[in-house]
Amino acid sequence: MRETAREMARAVRLGERSARSCVELSLETIARLDRTISAFVHVDEAGALRAAEEIDSRRDSGRAVPPLAGVPIAVKDNICIEGLPTSCGSRILDGHISRYTATAVRRAREAGCIIIGKTNLDEFGMGSSTEHSCHGPTRNPWDRERTSGGSSGGSAAAVAAGMVPIALGSDTGGSIRQPAAFCGVVGFKSTYGMVSRFGLVAFGSSLDQIGPIATNVDDVEMLFEAISGPDQKDATCLEGEARGGRHDPGMEDGGPRIGVPREFFQAGLDPVIENLILTVLGELARDGAEIIELDIPLLDASIPVYYLISAAEASSNLSRFDGVRFGARIEGEPSADAMIRATRTAGFGDEVKRRIMLGTFALSAGYHDAFYGQASGMRHRMGEELARAFAAVDVLVGPTTPTLPFELGERLQDPLAMYLSDTYTVAANLAGLPAISIPAGHARGLPIGLQIMGPRLGDDLVFDVARAAAATPSCRDAAERLSSWPDGSADQGAAE
Amino acid sequence: MNVDPALVRHVARLAGLTLNDDQVGGLAVELREILTHFETLGTWSAGHEEPEIGTEGGCRVEREDDPDPALPNESGTLGSPASARGHFRVPPTIQGR
Numbered sequence: 001m002r003e004t005a006r007e008m009a010r011a012v013r014l015g016e017r018s019a020r021s022c023v024e025l026s027l028e029t030i031a032r033l034d035r036t037i038s039a040f041v042h043v044d045e046a047g048a049l050r051a052a053e054e055i056d057s058r059r060d061s062g063r064a065v066p067p068l069a070g071v072p073i074a075v076k077d078n079i080c081i082e083g084l085p086t087s088c089g090s091r092i093l094d095g096h097i098s099r100y101t102a103t104a105v106r107r108a109r110e111a112g113c114i115i116i117g118k119t120n121l122d123e124f125g126m127g128s129s130t131e132h133s134c135h136g137p138t139r140n141p142w143d144r145e146r147t148s149g150g151s152s153g154g155s156a157a158a159v160a161a162g163m164v165p166i167a168l169g170s171d172t173g174g175s176i177r178q179p180a181a182f183c184g185v186v187g188f189k190s191t192y193g194m195v196s197r198f199g200l201v202a203f204g205s206s207l208d209q210i211g212p213i214a215t216n217v218d219d220v221e222m223l224f225e226a227i228s229g230p231d232q233k234d235a236t237c238l239e240g241e242a243r244g245g246r247h248d249p250g251m252e253d254g255g256p257r258i259g260v261p262r263e264f265f266q267a268g269l270d271p272v273i274e275n276l277i278l279t280v281l282g283e284l285a286r287d288g289a290e291i292i293e294l295d296i297p298l299l300d301a302s303i304p305v306y307y308l309i310s311a312a313e314a315s316s317n318l319s320r321f322d323g324v325r326f327g328a329r330i331e332g333e334p335s336a337d338a339m340i341r342a343t344r345t346a347g348f349g350d351e352v353k354r355r356i357m358l359g360t361f362a363l364s365a366g367y368h369d370a371f372y373g374q375a376s377g378m379r380h381r382m383g384e385e386l387a388r389a390f391a392a393v394d395v396l397v398g399p400t401t402p403t404l405p406f407e408l409g410e411r412l413q414d415p416l417a418m419y420l421s422d423t424y425t426v427a428a429n430l431a432g433l434p435a436i437s438i439p440a441g442h443a444r445g446l447p448i449g450l451q452i453m454g455p456r457l458g459d460d461l462v463f464d465v466a467r468a469a470a471a472t473p474s475c476r477d478a479a480e481r482l483s484s485w486p487d488g489s490a491d492q493g494a495a496e
Numbered sequence: 497m498n499v500d501p502a503l504v505r506h507v508a509r510l511a512g513l514t515l516n517d518d519q520v521g522g523l524a525v526e527l528r529e530i531l532t533h534f535e536t537l538g539t540w541s542a543g544h545e546e547p548e549i550g551t552e553g554g555c556r557v558e559r560e561d562d563p564d565p566a567l568p569n570e571s572g573t574l575g576s577p578a579s580a581r582g583h584f585r586v587p588p589t590i591q592g593r
Contacts, residue, residue, distance in 0.1 A: 096575055232562075304534035315511060322512070324584050329577035336589040345514045353513060357504070357523060358530065360511040374537045381540075416530055 001483050005071045005165040005219040009112065012070035015059060019052035019070030019114065026072035026116050029163045036144055039158040041077050041135045042085050043117035048072065051114045068226060069112030074158045074167040077118035078125055079210060080199040081105050084115075088201050089123040089133035092347025093327040102199020103234070104168060104210045104227040111226035116164055119154030123349045124318065125172055125203040127151050128421040129411065130179070132351040137408055140182060141485065142446055146405040149179030149421075155213050156183040162485065166214045166223050170200055172207045173306050174400075174425025177437035180213055181400035181449020184439045184482050186220045186466075187213045191457050192432030193238035195224075196231035202317040204310035205236075207429040215482055217438060217466045224459070244457030255288030256465050259393030263299040264424055269402045272443040276474065277399050280440050280450055283472035284397075292393055298382040299427055305382065306426035307419055308362050308375035314352075315359030321347065354415060383431040390455035395465050398424055400437040400449030424451055434459040436466050439478035447478065497531040499524050 003011075011017045027045055034040055052070065059065045075081060078088045080098035087093045109115065122132040130138040130153025138153040140146040141161040148157040152169025156179035159167050169176040171189035180187025189211045200210050212223035230239030260281065265274055285291050323329035323343030324336075330346050333339035348356070362371040389396065402423050411418040428435035433453055440450035450469060454462035469475055501520045504527065508515045515523065566572075569582030578585040 099571065099574060298540070301537060301540055304537050307530070308534060308537075319512070323577060324586055325573075326575045327577065333587055336586040339587050341512055341514045344512050348513075354523065354526060356511045356513065357507050358527065361503075361507045361527065361531075364507065364510060370538070371531075371534065378537060378540060415526055416533060419530075 002162050002215070002485075003165065004216055005068065005214060006222060008165060009068045009071050012055070012059070013065055017070075019055040020049065022070045023048045023052040023072055023114055023116070026164055029161070030116070033141075033161050033163060036139065037141055037157050037161055038136060038138050039119055039148075039154040039161065039163060040074065040117045041087060041089070041120050041154065044084060044115060047084075048114050048116050051109075055112065055114070066110065066112035068108070068222065071113050071166060072116045072164045073108055073113040073223075074116055074119045074155055074164045075105060076121050076152050076155050076167070076169045078121055078170060078201040078203075079105060079168060080201070081115060081118070084118060086118070086201065087134065088125075089121045089135060090347060090349065090352070091134045091328060092321050092343065094134075096327040098199075100199060102210070103196035103231045105199065107227045107229065108168065108223065113166070113223075113226070119152070119158055119167065121154055122151035122175075123352050124201065124314070125151040125170055125175055125208075126314065126351050126355050128174070128178055128418050129406070129408075130154060131408065131412060132349055134349065139408070140405050140446075142184060143405065146407055146446070147182065149182030149401075149405065151175040151179070152187070152213065153179045153182075156180050156185055156187065159183070159185045159213050159215060160482065160485065166212060166219055168210055168223075168227070169213050170203075170208060170210050171429065172204045172310060173429050174422045176211045176213060177400050177425050177435060177449065177451060178421060180437045181439075181451075182405040182447065184442070184447030184478065185213055185215055186217055186436065186438050187211065188220045188224060188436045188462075189428060189434065190224060190228060190459050191238075191244075191434045192429075193236050194228045194243065194434075194459060196229070196234040196237045198231055198233035198237075204313040205317060206313060207306075207310055209429075216479065217436070217463060217470050220436070221463045255284075255290060256394040256468070257290045257292055257392070258284060258465070259389055259396045260291060260293050261296045261299055261389075261396055261398060262293060263296055264398030268420065268423065269399060270404060273399045273402070273404070273448050276441045276443065276448050277397075277450055280469060280472050280474045281397065283474060284469060287468065287472065289468070294389060294392065296385055296389055298378065298385045301378055302382065302427045302430060303419060303423060305375045305378045306422065306430055307358070308371050309379060309430070311355045311359030312362045312372050313359070315356045315363065318348075318352070318356055323347075351415070379430050382427065386427065386431045386433065387455070390458075394454070394461060395458075396453040397465075397469075398451055400424060400451040404443060404446045404448065428453050432456060434462045436462050438466050438470055438475060439482060440469075441474045441478045442481060447482075450475070497528055497535055499528040499531060
């Protein structure tokens with residue numbers, strides 16, 4: 001049975017084990033397993049051991065240590081840490097060293113977390129399989145021939161394989177929840193504005209959120225509480241009363257009202273996933289939850305709305321990568337304009353180019369109103385429709401992904417099929433809502449995720465319902481299989 | 497949605513990318529497929545809205561603009577592939593000079 005972050009931190013605080021031993025365990029596991037998984041793109045062994053010595057020395061001298069003292073953490077490689085490389089999985093940032101530290105990382109460190117290293121991702125967060133990376137793909141710990149999901153596939157795989165108990169990812173359209181589902185772990189995206197985006201390399205600024213990944217809901221909530229809070233360095237970060245108060249899911253009155261959108265159970269959903277999610281809903285109903293089917297028709301439009309808005313924002317955000325200020329440059333060009341074009345053409349991968357082209361097109365004269373303007377209007381209406389739904393239910397529940405983890409290379413030549421992987425996750429980003437994915441079970445030896453989406457500022461409510469769902473027999477079985485990984489893996493032979 | 501090679505080349509120029517003929521052909525096919533799928537948006541008759549930063553709900557952060565000291569030039573150019581004396585170095589910006 002593996003140790004949770006909470007158990008590990010408690011043992012360090014009580015002096016039952018050293019922070020150094022936690023870091024050494026993490027480094028040993030990475031050395032043993034990451035050769036075949038490729039979750040990490042940079043391991044900061046010296047920095048991690050130095051941080052562990054500081055915590056041990058502090059505790060040994062009788063001074064108080066913070067709540068997550070000694071817990072190793074992995075950080076997605078689009079989140080800046082001063083002095084460490086930040087590649088965003090892109091050749092265009094080859095050799096780039098961050099000059100400052102993201103607020104979320106600073107807060108995690110202040111809570112006692114020890115940075116083990118940076119994890120792989122789809123280039124600039126654009127992808128659903130962690131195959132679009134200049135470092136190569138991250139493989140799924142449950143089956144090395146399948147993807148880990150994306151774009152935070154490195155962070156999710158690192159947690160699933162026990163290399164670290166917790167990790168940070170970023171979620172623009174499901175990039176924490178989808179890989180969490182594919183890797184059989186828990187991943188959370190908060191209400192937009194609860195976690196500072198300062199130090200997160202921007203992809204879609206109105207959608208991006210940094211968030212936690214762990215093996216269980218309690219660890220995810222603990223890391224979320226550590227990294228969230230107001231930040232003067234991010235004007236979209238909520239502060240004061242705008243952060244809201246605690247929501248009561250009505251557990252004492254017979255359980256939460258769980259909305260089940262019919263749009264999440266249509267063609268395209270793998271029947272084994274549908275059956276498992278319905279089983280968990282039945283188990284929740286037996287525990288007192290009220291299950292309410294409802295229609296939210298605009299969810300059917302969420303993929304085009306999301307891809308048009310995120311691509312438009314990406315095309316603007318990525319204009320800063322020009323070979324002048326950061327990373328790599330193609331030398332020998334006769335003019336600045338030629339150098340910028342040559343650098344961007346050589347530096348960006350195919351998927352990033354595709355999104356920049358899509359976004360530039362959607363914003364261009366003659367097409368703006370028909371595509372970007374239309375998508376912005378739909379986003380507004382979708383937010384209103386979801387708000388109306390939350391007047392009738394506490395949370396919305398459904399599958400996190402329409403399919404099981406797919407094989408490496410299976411969707412690389414079919415971008416539209418890859419985009420449809422995000423069918424159930426993008427609405428939370430478009431409306432700025434909190435959502436979590438928890439392991440609900442396995443089929444064909446592969447994990448399946450259950451998504452719980454809450455109203456705006458209902459982050460605590462999402463955690464409460466997630467804990468109730470995690471206590472159902474199906475989810476408990478999934479958690480036990482993860483805890484005993486790799487013995488419960490579909491791919492035991494490759495686990496070592 | 498008709499996406500022809502001329503449109504792809506035009507968008508690539510706007511995006512600061514150079515594409516060869518094969519890439520133009522490939523992207524024309526991919527963008528045509530994606531945009532045709534996305535044209536279904538028109539059936540929802542949403543109407544135009546200005547872009548939003550953040551979420552619905554009227555809860556916006558609008559605080560005083562308190563400027564902090566800027567990074568020194570030398571620090572700001574540390575990540576640049578070519579710099580000198582606190583400035584970025586680039587090839588000529590005007591052809592022929």
